[in-house]
Amino acid sequence: MKQLSRSSNRMIVWLFVLLLSGCSLSKNPDKGLKIEERPEEKTTEKKATAVTDANREVMTNSIGMQFKRIPEGSFLMGSPMDEKDREDDENPQHKVTLTQPFYLGVYEVTQEQYEKVMGVNPSEFKGAKLPVERVSWDDAQDFCKKLSKREENMIYRLPTEAEWEYACRAGTKDAYYWGNHSWGRHAWCKENGEGKTHEVGTRQPNAWGLYDMGGNVWEWCADWYAAYPAGEQEDPKGAATGLRRVFRGGSWIIAPKYCRSANRSCLMPGVNYNSAGFRVVVIPPWLL
Numbered sequence: 156m157k158q159l160s161r162s163s164n165r166m167i168v169w170l171f172v173l174l175l176s177g178c179s180l181s182k183n184p185d186k187g188l189k190i191e192e193r194p195e196e197k198t199t200e201k202k203a204t205a206v207t208d209a210n211r212e213v214m215t216n217s218i219g220m221q222f223k224r225i226p227e228g229s230f231l232m233g234s235p236m237d238e239k240d241r242e243d244d245e246n247p248q249h250k251v252t253l254t255q256p257f258y259l260g261v262y263e264v265t266q267e268q269y270e271k272v273m274g275v276n277p278s279e280f281k282g283a284k285l286p287v288e289r290v291s292w293d294d295a296q297d298f299c300k301k302l303s304k305r306e307e308n309m310i311y312r313l314p315t316e317a318e319w320e321y322a323c324r325a326g327t328k329d330a331y332y333w334g335n336h337s338w339g340r341h342a343w344c345k346e347n348g349e350g351k352t353h354e355v356g357t358r359q360p361n362a363w364g365l366y367d368m369g370g371n372v373w374e375w376c377a378d379w380y381a382a383y384p385a386g387e388q389e390d391p392k393g394a395a396t397g398l399r400r401v402f403r404g405g406s407w408i409i410a411p412k413y414c415r416s417a418n419r420s421c422l423m424p425g426v427n428y429n430s431a432g433f434r435v436v437v438i439p440p441w442l443l
């Protein structure tokens with residue numbers, strides 16, 4: 156495991172703070188970031204079938220990824236005006252209804268899983284059970300497409316921003332899904348992260364059994380980054396076009412306040428970063 160020196164770690168933190176400050180809908184946050192060409196992937200396509208338990212509350216796919224059934228429902232997306240550390244792009248807090256259930260990854264996609272599908276592991280911090288990072292939004296899209304081809308009748312995709320926040324909150328309305336408990340048991344952040352990613356599922360899960368929604372690696376969502384529309388929304392999918400894609404949840408490199416359920420951030424879709432990964436949604440045939 157690569158251990159960063161204190162000075163280089165500080166530089167990375169500053170870089171990322173600069174980058175986050177760019178998610179204001181008008182600036183480009185990506186100056187100085189490395190944009191890499193994606194290598195040609197050569198993997199063998201193979202049809203496989205996912206396995207489900209009897210009540211289909213949980214599902215394990217052909218490469219061992221676990222998914223939790225997330226029920227349809229409504230929630231308040233964004234943060235209230237009096238939430239500590241909130242930012243303007245969390246306005247306006249608005250009611251969102253998701254009309255269909257979906258299955259969401261219990262964990263961030265690991266390096267082992269990514270490599271099985273893509274044949275490469277671009278991560279900076281190496282380890283089979285560590286979350287994959289240095290994956291761009293485009294890479295995450297490719298992963299979903301390849302896995303959808305590999306498993307018959309299964310549709311893999313990134314969560315929408317609304318699906319992500321709904322699942323992260325898991326019925327909670329507080330700034331953090333762990334309420335007033337100490338964040339250290341729940342999320343890998345700058346203060347406890349020791350300058351690196353950690354094995355997925357080693358902090359406490361949220362109320363719906365999802366791990367690392369806050370911290371460890373940021374998670375790409377499907378949406379373009381844009382201001383929220385006013386009024387109630389049903390199954391929102393974000394803006395039709397944009398420059399940057401949303402990612403959520405904070406990470407090992409940054410303060411716990413970025414792990415707030417309503418916090419938003421963004422990057423250009425071709426950029427990879429050592430604190431950004433993803434988790435995926437799967438829609439099995441019985442939900443279509």
Ligand SMILES: [Ca+2]
Nearest residue numbers: 367368370372
């Ligand atoms: Ca995360």
Ligand SMILES: [Ca+2]
Nearest residue numbers: 242418419420
């Ligand atoms: Ca933010």
